[in-house]
Amino acid sequence: MNPLATSSALQADIQQRAVPAALIDALKKRFAERCTTALVVREQHGRDESSFEAPPPAAVVFAESTADVAFTVKMASDHGVPVIPFGVGTSLEGHLLAVQGGISLDVGRMNQVLSINAEDLTVTVQAGVTRKQLNEAVKSTGLFFPIDPGADATLGGMSATRASGTNAVRYGTMRENVLALEVVTAQGEIIHTGTRAKKSAAGYDLTRLLVGSEGTLGVITEVTVKLYPLPEAISAAICSFPSIEAAVRTTIQIIQMGIPIARVELIDANTVRMVNNYAKLGLREEPLLLMEFHGSPASVKEQAEMVQEIASESGSHAFEWATTPEERTRLWTARHNAYFAAIQSKPGCRAISTDTCVPISRLADCLLDSVAEADASGIPYFLVGHVGDGNFHFGYLIDPKQPEERNIAEKLNHALVARALALDGTCSGEHGVGLHKMDFLVTETGAGAVDMMRSIKKALDPKNIMNPGKIFIL
C-alpha cells in the first residue's frame, strides 16, 4: 500500500524521477564527502516529524555557502532533477519527503549570523541558523527574536513554512517579521528581495511570496528578520479552568479587549497529564492556559490584573506565577515538550497533527465540537493551542501499523477542517500544506486561487524541480 494513500490528495500517481549518475558525479566532484549517497544519511533526510513515508532522496548535499546552493540547483535544473531544501528536519507536513525522488539539499551548515544591526532592530542570518542560536547571538544586544514554533527550527525552514508559534499573538508570524531574503531560484540564480527598511511599496512583495512557499519556488539562503527590545518586565502564569470552554472564553475576551498579551497557550487536561508524566511537573490536571505578559512593569501589572479578572469570571483557579527566568524556561519547555510527551505516552505511535485557525469569535465553536468528536473516536490525542490567534493543534496518536487508526484520525481531521472553513478559518495556521493539505487548500481558497498559485509555480520553476509534489501536484 502506498503509505501516503490515506491522504486523498496523495492518491495521484507519484513518480520517482530518475537521478542520472552524471549529476551525482558532478556533485561529488565539487563537494567530495559533502555529497553523499550513504543510505543512513539519505534516510535521515527523507523524513520529518510527520507520519508520512516515502523512498529516501538519491543523494544529500551539505551546502556551506550560497554558491554551493546555486551550483547544486543549477546542476539539478540541467538534469531536471528535484531539489528538496532541508534545515533541521522539523516539518510536520511531509515537506522534506522526496516523493518524486531527487536531491536533499541540506543548508544546516550555513549557520552564520551575518550582521546584527541592533540600532535598527534587524539581523541577517544564513538560512541554517536556528532560532535558539539566533537568540543566543543577539542576547548581549538587549534584543530578541520572538518567533517560537516550539522546535528549534532553522530560520530558512521557518520562513519557508511561514511559521509562527507561541509569541505570534503579540509579535506576528514569519509573514510579519521577515524583511528581506536571499534566494536561489529554480534556475540557480541568486536574487535578493526586500531591504532592511521597515516598510516598502517597491514592486511585487516577493519576500512574502517566498515566505510560505515551502521550498517550491527556490531555496532560501539568507534571511533578514526584525528583532524586538527585550521587555523591561516579563511575567508568566499558569491558570487552570474547570473546562476547556471556560479557558477558551477567557482567551476570546482577552483578545477582544485588545490586551497585548505576549503568549496565551491552551493545554487540555489530557495533555497536561502527558506532560506531567514526561517532565514530572505536577501541574493540576485540568485545562489550563499558559500566559506571558511583556512590557513596562506598570503595563505588565495592568495586563495581568485585567486577565485575572476575566479568568476569574470564568471560574478559573488562581494564577500561579513563574517569576524567575528559570521557572519561565521550565514552563515553556514543558509546553514545547507536549508533542514528545504525547508521543511517549503511546509507544510506537506517530502523531497526525491538525493546524486549523479561525477568527477568534469562532474559536469555541470550532474547538469544542472537535474535542467531542475526538473523545468519541477512541483515538488518544493531545491538544495544544496558540489560542490567542484562534489556532490549535490536535495530535491524533496512531499506530502506523493500524490503517484503521489512521483512517479514523484523518476523518477527525477532515471534520475539523470542514468546521474551521465553515467558520471563515484556514486549514493551516502555521505548519503549511506540504503533502497533507492539498485537498483542504482547494476547498479553502477555491480552484481559481490554486490555479493562480500553479501559474506562478510554472512560471518560476518550469521544470518543476523545486520540492515538487508539495502544496499542489502540477
Added chain:
Amino acid sequence: MNPLATSSALQADIQQRAVPAALIDALKKRFAERCTTALVVREQHGRDESSFEAPPPAAVVFAESTADVAFTVKMASDHGVPVIPFGVGTSLEGHLLAVQGGISLDVGRMNQVLSINAEDLTVTVQAGVTRKQLNEAVKSTGLFFPIDPGADATLGGMSATRASGTNAVRYGTMRENVLALEVVTAQGEIIHTGTRAKKSAAGYDLTRLLVGSEGTLGVITEVTVKLYPLPEAISAAICSFPSIEAAVRTTIQIIQMGIPIARVELIDANTVRMVNNYAKLGLREEPLLLMEFHGSPASVKEQAEMVQEIASESGSHAFEWATTPEERTRLWTARHNAYFAAIQSKPGCRAISTDTCVPISRLADCLLDSVAEADASGIPYFLVGHVGDGNFHFGYLIDPKQPEERNIAEKLNHALVARALALDGTCSGEHGVGLHKMDFLVTETGAGAVDMMRSIKKALDPKNIMNPGKIFIL
C-alpha cells in the same frame, strides 16, 4: 516632448493600444450610461496627483458590482485592451494614467461595507469604500481602522499600492492589515485569497502578492482588513525643535527604545510656514514632531513622559498638548493638508514627491544631506515624514512649464534615492513604483528580482492588459 521623458524609465516607446469600437459597443450595451466616452470624464480618469500626463483612456466604465468588473475585464481581455482600475484618483506615481491606452475601470461606486465582524476585529468592504467612510461605518463598534495615508483613498487603491501613512509606526501598513481579498483576474475570473483567520500558512500568500501589485495582476473588488479597539486613552502633542537633526535624533531614540508611539510625524520649518499660511494655525515655525500616544491612561502617560524626556535632551521646546478630539482632528487635518498648502504656496506648480524609507538608524544620514541638497537647488519644497518608520517625503514644487525645474527636481530625487539605497533602504515606502520609479526598482532589488516579478506578471496576465506600463515595462 513626451511629458514623461524626464523619468528615464519612461523613455521606452510608449504605444497607445487600439481600443476597437466593438469593445466600446459591448460595454455600452451592458452598462448604458455607466460606460462613457465623454472627454471630461476620460480626462478626469486619466490623471492622478502626480505631475505626469498622458492621453486619457478611451472610455470609463463605472462598475457597481464584482460581476461588472469581471465582465469588463473579460471583454477587454478578449480584445487585448488595457484596463486601469480607478478608485478616487489619489495616486502620486502615475498609476492611473492610460499610458498604453485602454479603459479606466472606476470602482468608486462599489462602496458597500459588506460585513463588520466586531467580535473578530475584522471588516469586509467593497473596493470603493474610502478609509473615512469605513471609520464612520465602524465607529459605533468601538473599533477603528488605523491606516491613514492622508488622502481619503479607497481600500482598493490602498491595497493596490500597499499604502501606509501616519499610524503605520504602531499598526503596520496595508501589508500587515489586509487579511483577505476578492480579485478579478486578468482573465475576468473571480478568485478569493486569504480568510478572516488572523494567520495562515495555507499555500502561496496571494493576498500579499496582490497587495502592492498596483493593478497589474488583477482588479481588487473586496478587501477584508483588521480593525483595532479604539484606545482607551489618546493624547496628541506638538513639539518644536531647534533643528531637523534634533527632531530626527529624538525620533530614532523613541523607536530604538521600543516606545509604542502611535504617530510621530516630522514637518520642517518651511512646511510649517506653508501650513500656517494655508490653515491659519499659528504653529511655531521651526521643525516639529506631531505625535500621538494610544493605550490605557497609565500607558499613555508613561509613553508621553519617556518621549518628553528624550525630546528635552535634544533641546526641544515644551510639548503642546491637543487634549480634545476636536483639537486632535485640527492637528491631523493640518498635517494632511501639508500637500495642498505647499501646492498653493506656488501658484500653478506641481509636486514631484519622493518616498524613500531607510532603517531607523540611517534616517538622519539620509535626511540631512538631502535637505542640504534641496536647499542649495533653489527649488522650493515641502518636507514631511512618517519618521518613526524611516520614511519621509520631499515634494519639490516645480512649474510644469519649466523643464529645467523638473530636471533639477528629478536630480534631487535621484540623489536621494541613491543615498537611501546605499543605506539599505527602499525607493518607495508607501506610494508604489507606478511610472516613476522603474529604474530605481531595478537598482534597488536587482535585475534578477525584477525578472521574477516580470515572470509572475506574464504568467498571470499573458496579454498584458492589467494596468500595463506600471512597475516595469514588459
